[in-house]
Amino acid sequence: SPTSAIPPTDEIGDRAEAALARCGVDHLAEATAAGRLYARTPITGETLLSLAQATERDVDHAVTAAHDSFRTAWRDTPAPERGALVRRLGELLREHKYDLADLVSIEAGKIRSEAAGEVQEMIDVCDFALGLSRQLYGRTMASERPGHRLMETWHPLGVVGVITAFNFPVAVWAWNTAVALVCGDTVVWKPSEMTPLTALACDALLSRAAADTGAPTNVHQVLLGGPDVGEHLVDEPRVALISATGSVRMGRTVGPRVAARLGRCLLELGGNNAAVVTPSADPELAVRGTVFAAAGTAGQRCTSLRRLIVHEDVADAITERVVDAYTQLRVGDPLSDHTLVGPLIGQRAHTAMREALTQATADGGEVLVGGNRRLEDQAPDAYYVEPAVVRMPTQTAIVRQETFAPILYVMTYRSLDEAVELHNGVSQGLSSAVFTQDQREAERFLALSDCGIVNVNIGTSGAEIGGAFGGEKDTGGGRESGSDAWKSYMRRATNTVNYSEELPLAQGVRFV
Numbered sequence: 001s002p003t004s005a006i007p008p009t010d011e012i013g014d015r016a017e018a019a020l021a022r023c024g025v026d027h028l029a030e031a032t033a034a035g036r037l038y039a040r041t042p043i044t045g046e047t048l049l050s051l052a053q054a055t056e057r058d059v060d061h062a063v064t065a066a067h068d069s070f071r072t073a074w075r076d077t078p079a080p081e082r083g084a085l086v087r088r089l090g091e092l093l094r095e096h097k098y099d100l101a102d103l104v105s106i107e108a109g110k111i112r113s114e115a116a117g118e119v120q121e122m123i124d125v126c127d128f129a130l131g132l133s134r135q136l137y138g139r140t141m142a143s144e145r146p147g148h149r150l151m152e153t154w155h156p157l158g159v160v161g162v163i164t165a166f167n168f169p170v171a172v173w174a175w176n177t178a179v180a181l182v183c184g185d186t187v188v189w190k191p192s193e194m195t196p197l198t199a200l201a202c203d204a205l206l207s208r209a210a211a212d213t214g215a216p217t218n219v220h221q222v223l224l225g226g227p228d229v230g231e232h233l234v235d236e237p238r239v240a241l242i243s244a245t246g247s248v249r250m251g252r253t254v255g256p257r258v259a260a261r262l263g264r265c266l267l268e269l270g271g272n273n274a275a276v277v278t279p280s281a282d283p284e285l286a287v288r289g290t291v292f293a294a295a296g297t298a299g300q301r302c303t304s305l306r307r308l309i310v311h312e313d314v315a316d317a318i319t320e321r322v323v324d325a326y327t328q329l330r331v332g333d334p335l336s337d338h339t340l341v342g343p344l345i346g347q348r349a350h351t352a353m354r355e356a357l358t359q360a361t362a363d364g365g366e367v368l369v370g371g372n373r374r375l376e377d378q379a380p381d382a383y384y385v386e387p388a389v390v391r392m393p394t395q396t397a398i399v400r401q402e403t404f405a406p407i408l409y410v411m412t413y414r415s416l417d418e419a420v421e422l423h424n425g426v427s428q429g430l431s432s433a434v435f436t437q438d439q440r441e442a443e444r445f446l447a448l449s450d451c452g453i454v455n456v457n458i459g460t461s462g463a464e465i466g467g468a469f470g471g472e473k474d475t476g477g478g479r480e481s482g483s484d485a486w487k488s489y490m491r492r493a494t495n496t497v498n499y500s501e502e503l504p505l506a507q508g509v510r511f512v
């Protein structure tokens with residue numbers, strides 16, 4: 001693959017500081033010896049800044065502030081008025097779209113277009129949440145008793161603890177926060193320890209939106225740090241909902257901890273997404289859809305395409321075209337407009353990729369393209385790789401695992417039932433796709449894929465905010481963003497109102 005040159009860390013640091021200043025982050029808390037958190041860039045793999053990590057006391061203070069703000073002000077603010085805060089946030093995000101996008105590229109390594117797309121997603125969800133602030137509808141049901149009304153009403157829940165992953169450092173925060181705020185909740189955010197600067201920028205913009213609209217500034221708190229800071233937040237009984245996005249491993253720790261205190265949990269965990277390409281598929285769509293979903297974001301999306309299940313009659317032709325497209329993917333500096341594949345987040349991701357390729361080969365797989373490290377001479381601490389395509393004889397254990405790197409495993413099938421079997425034969429259940437022009441096949445796949453997202457003639461990644469986002473099985477079962485996902489952020493009350501002068505009991509019970 002061709003490559004683009006890597007800029008020096010100083011230059012990247014200056015760019016990050018300029019973006020932070022424009023977003024209103026003018027003061028970075030000094031790091032103390034006790035808790036230091038390094039802001040790094042995967043572009044060079046080097047450190048940009050050292051920041052102060054939150055302590056257990058900071059977690060307590062943040063939750064106290066958010067809880068007080070919830071009880072004394074925010075839950076009683078009318079929802080459309082709460083919407084005004086989110087509208088202002090959306091305006092500020094439009095104004096600072098490219099500042100935030102720069103920070104996303106610098107900290108998460110996303111190419112410019114995808115980083116800007118991620119900020120656009122934040123803007124879109126602010127628009128959605130603003131509309132939602134006037135549409136938090138409850139139902140009215142027919143009562144079985146005369147002179148009675150039965151209805152449900154939705155009320156603010158409390159403090160929402162938001163834990164986010166490195167690979168969507170701002171969009172996932174916005175999905176949760178914009179919706180939670182219009183629902184009347186306050187938010188304490190524990191961003192990924194890899195992306196603290198983008199988090200500070202978002203927090204500063206939201207503080208400004210609060211000041212501009214007269215909302216209490218304490219509706220939002222940010223806590224920088226790693227899993228230990230996350231765990232303090234998770235264990236905090238005043239946090240009504242923990243919405244956590246990240247690996248299955250994280251979910252297996254967080255889920256039971258929240259359950260132990262009977263708290264509410266919304267989990268958005270890993271995926272191992274597949275696309276089925278049938279003989280009737282439009283090859284152009286199938287190839288383009290595959291390449292973007294599998295190699296985009298250097299394979300570091302929860303919805304990245306990791307398995308391609310192709311009918312044996314078209315497997316060679318489709319694979320050949322995918323391999324050809326892979327040889328033209330430009331790998332390198334994500335801040336350069338020509339780059340299509342930025343760096344992996346770090347060394348661990350690279351090791352995982354190498355080990356997965358070794359295992360796949362040992363299992364009889366053949367690496368058709370990619371897999372090599374690039375630009376090591378220019379940036380020895382950064383991990384740039386060529387996205388890889390591996391033809392597999394069967395769906396072995398390594399294929400069934402999510403390796404958070406650009407590896408696409410190709411397998412073949414004969415009958416659609418067999419394809420569905422392979423497709424559903426993994427523990428994760430996030431996103432899926434079928435490429436076909438046969439309506440029966442499309443409908444059958446829509447019905448049988450066990451994922452939370454099932455697409456036709458479009459790849460597995462790149463969801464719009466209007467739908468509910470999330471997945472089944474090990475992916476955690478949570479839903480965020482659009483549709484009726486807001487219901488997770490509110491408390492439902494069922495109300496029976498008697499406007500008669502009698503007191504009839506339900507089910508005809510008599511008590512006289």
Ligand code: NAD
Binds near residue numbers: 250
């Ligand atoms: P990660 O699990 O390492 O970390 C995610 C977040 O959880 C971080 O903020 C981390 O500090 C925190 N955390 C980790 N252990 C914790 C614990 N025990 N208690 C509390 N907090 C804890 O994940 P990552 O490497 O940042 O992100 C990649 C993973 O996230 C992939 O598996 C990807 O599929 C998944 N992901 C899922 C979605 C989704 O919506 N389903 C979206 C983005 C990423």
